[in-house]
Amino acid sequence: MDGAGSGMDAAYKPGERLPGFDRVLDQARLVMYAGATWDWHRLHYDREYAAEHKLEAPLVDGQMLGALFAEQVYRRFEPQARIESMKLRFRSMVYAGEKVEIVGEVVSVEGRRVVCRQSAVVGSRTAAVCTTAVIV
Numbered sequence: 001m002d003g004a005g006s007g008m009d010a011a012y013k014p015g016e017r018l019p020g021f022d023r024v025l026d027q028a029r030l031v032m033y034a035g036a037t038w039d040w041h042r043l044h045y046d047r048e049y050a051a052e053h054k055l056e057a058p059l060v061d062g063q064m065l066g067a068l069f070a071e072q073v074y075r076r077f078e079p080q081a082r083i084e085s086m087k088l089r090f091r092s093m094v095y096a097g098e099k100v101e102i103v104g105e106v107v108s109v110e111g112r113r114v115v116c117r118q119s120a121v122v123g124s125r126t127a128a129v130c131t132t133a134v135i136v
Helices: 027-037 047-052 062-077
Strands: 021-024 082-090 099-110 113-122 125-135
Touching: 021 062, 027 062, 062 082, 062 099, 062 113, 062 125, 099 125
Parallel strands: none
Antiparallel strands: 021 099, 082 125, 099 113, 113 125
């Protein structure tokens, strides 16, 4: 993985930034994700259907943002990481074709349990936030 941390560091510290990345969530990615998750709701891939529902484009499945948050955590803490929990809160819709930036930091360390706060940012808005607990 590009930008991956070694994951072998002995200590993780609050305030440590996780390796950030961005991804354009284009129509092809949305269709591939729908196929992988068997979520074929037309709002996630059909432009005409989205327009009929007064949306500017198909919507990114919220679970896809969760997958990006998990990817960020694994980039930093692999190979020993195991996600214990994720608490997501969605703040705005993300549309097909938008670029999402995934940013995050370590907020607490208790033994082998590392808690991270993450955000999915689209332009000037925060689309989702996540608190992820990882066992390393």
